[in-house]
Amino acid sequence: MAADIAEQPEVYARLLDAQAPAIAEVAARIAQWAPRHVVFTARGTSDHAALYGTYLTEIRLGIPAGLASPSAYTVYGARPDLRGALVVGVSQSGGSPDLCEVVRVAREQGAHTLAVTNNPESPLAQAAELSIDVVAGHERAVAATKTYSAELLALLMLIEGVRAGDGALPAEERAALAELPGLAQGLLDDPTAGQLAPRYRFAARTVTTGRGYAYPTARETALKLMETSYLPALAFSGADLLHGPLAMADPDVPVLAVVGSGPGGAAMREVLARLDERRADVVAIGPSDVDGAALRIPTPDVDERYAPLLDILPLQRLAMELALHRGENPDAPRGLKKVTTTL
The missing domain is CATH 3.40.50.10490 (Glucose-6-phosphate isomerase like protein; domain 1)
Structure with missing residues (x-):
């Protein structure tokens, strides 16, 4: 757990550098889709990252957002009308069957779908139209640390990219985000x-x-x-x-x-x-x-x-x-x- 925690400044730097073009490309696609509302689905730690995503979506994009209840789809067989929606599955492993089922049903019901995961080859990433790899690397401890913070940053970059319209973050935003790895290291010290x-x-x-x-x-x-x-x-x-x-x-x-x-x-x-x-x-x-x-x-x-x-x-x-x-x-x-x- 200590090693995972210590890697977070490096993970931030990797997302802001190597992964920025891929996230911008996804953000541009979503901006073209112009979703009427956004539904996040997640479990555990990722559910808290998804909650952060709902705040960003409503405050920065002005689009209604909420959290899906996976059991509505898997236990009760609900098939809500999701035309015009973007459904975002957030999962470190991308392996939970209920999240995959929500994304599968969402596509079936007319939604666009996105997976945000630390495993780009996972079932969740395969089930969604688009996916974002949070590039946190292997997490040693059971308790998630660096994958959580990587999900937060990936969602921030995504939503600000959608807000920009073309996926590219404004220069002022890029400059502010570039300070995050150093600030994170200072906190860990x-x-x-x-x-x-x-x-x-x-x-x-x-x-x-x-x-x-x-x-x-x-x-x-x-x-x-x-x-x-x-x-x-x-x-x-x-x-x-x-x-x-x-x-x-x-x-x-x-x-x-x-x-x-x-x-x-x-x-x-x-x-x-x-x-x-x-x-x-x-x-x-x-x-x-x-x-x-x-x-x-x-x-x-x-x-x-x-x-x-x-x-x-x-x-x-x-x-x-x-x-x-x-x-x-x-x-x-x-x-x-x-x-x-x-x-």
């Missing part, structure tokens, strides 16, 4: 997240939260904590946290709050104020100190669209270090395999 791990060694449960682009980060962090440390972790959008779950907050329930400098981060200020009223033990992940947070894991102040590619890195490190402090092996979570197949 910062020991703050690992130093926090002993603080939560005996935690019985935890909460993760964020709004907007940060919400997928909160969900992915919760999954990493559960699958490596077996620590029950509940992920909420900041808004949903205020609609009831706030009642469980107290000094014994650690809260990891992703608070950036954009609109999503601003919307989290009220959430942290309410958590402070409950005397919750809050750690903020973001570029600046926030009222209501006792501690902070510092991350660069970047465009809110880019923040999920950076904020997740110290949180992956925190999950790994916490597992070790709790006497667990993060490379081999009990009961899990690298590729999970569901119907």
